[in-house]
Amino acid sequence: MPIDLSVYLVTDRPLCLGRDILDIVREAVQAGVTIVQIREKETPTRDFVALGHAIKAITKTHGVPLLINDRIDVAMAIDADGVHIGQSDMNYADARRLLGYDKIIGLSIDTERQLHEAQSMDVNYLGVGPVFPTQTKKDTSGDWGLEGFKNARSISSHKLVAIGGIDTHNAADVIRSGADGVAVVSAICSAPSPALAVTALVRAIRNQQ
Numbered sequence: 001m002p003i004d005l006s007v008y009l010v011t012d013r014p015l016c017l018g019r020d021i022l023d024i025v026r027e028a029v030q031a032g033v034t035i036v037q038i039r040e041k042e043t044p045t046r047d048f049v050a051l052g053h054a055i056k057a058i059t060k061t062h063g064v065p066l067l068i069n070d071r072i073d074v075a076m077a078i079d080a081d082g083v084h085i086g087q088s089d090m091n092y093a094d095a096r097r098l099l100g101y102d103k104i105i106g107l108s109i110d111t112e113r114q115l116h117e118a119q120s121m122d123v124n125y126l127g128v129g130p131v132f133p134t135q136t137k138k139d140t141s142g143d144w145g146l147e148g149f150k151n152a153r154s155i156s157s158h159k160l161v162a163i164g165g166i167d168t169h170n171a172a173d174v175i176r177s178g179a180d181g182v183a184v185v186s187a188i189c190s191a192p193s194p195a196l197a198v199t200a201l202v203r204a205i206r207n208q209q
């Protein structure tokens with residue numbers, strides 16, 4: 001079955017502003033996010049696995065795929081639907097060999113060169129970003145902008161998920177620029193109402209599809 005990447009939540013616990021991440025994910029999934037990635041940069045492995053099980057119980061109830069950022073072992077431990085890996089994580093071929101072809105693998109793309117390199121990989125999607133300036137990830141090599149994203153779209157034959165600085169106001173522009181989906185961290189996790197933020201994103205995106 002094709003994966004619906006259109007409204008893609010990437011979690012960030014510090015950005016939940018003291019609220020329980022499980023409540024935020026539950027709200028977001030109920031309001032219509034189509035895929036969830038757990039992104040935990042500092043969490044000890046055992047806690048990451050426990051969190052993964054807890055979030056999977058929520059996403060599974062709604063039939064929403066769950067991906068794990070960076071950690072193939074955590075994804076395997078909780079039988080997640082897949083992983084999202086970056087350019088310095090385990091390489092794509094090893095991740096695919098470990099996970100098999102039933103699992104989803106997404107790969108982060110920071111540069112045009114990486115976009116070309118990924119052409120020969122049968123990854124399920126590429127994450128291209130940051131499209132707009134963001135405070136959420138500091139170690140980036142500049143923003144793609146909408147024109148840069150359109151260029152990425154013209155180069156790649158993969159499904160493309162745009163990330164970085166995307167919110168309810170610019171999501172439609174990003175979809176019009178060729179994205180198959182928008183990945184959002186702070187505009188959902190830090191929203192006064194994550195449910196309302198997701199509802200607005202869903203509406204903006206559906207209107208462009």
Ligand code: TZP
Nearest residue numbers: 129130134136164165185186
């Ligand atoms: N990769 C590129 S930008 C980014 C990641 C993980 C962070 C995006 O966060 P936000 O809060 O949606 O701008």
Ligand code: MG
Nearest residue numbers: 070085086089
């Ligand atoms: Mg990574």
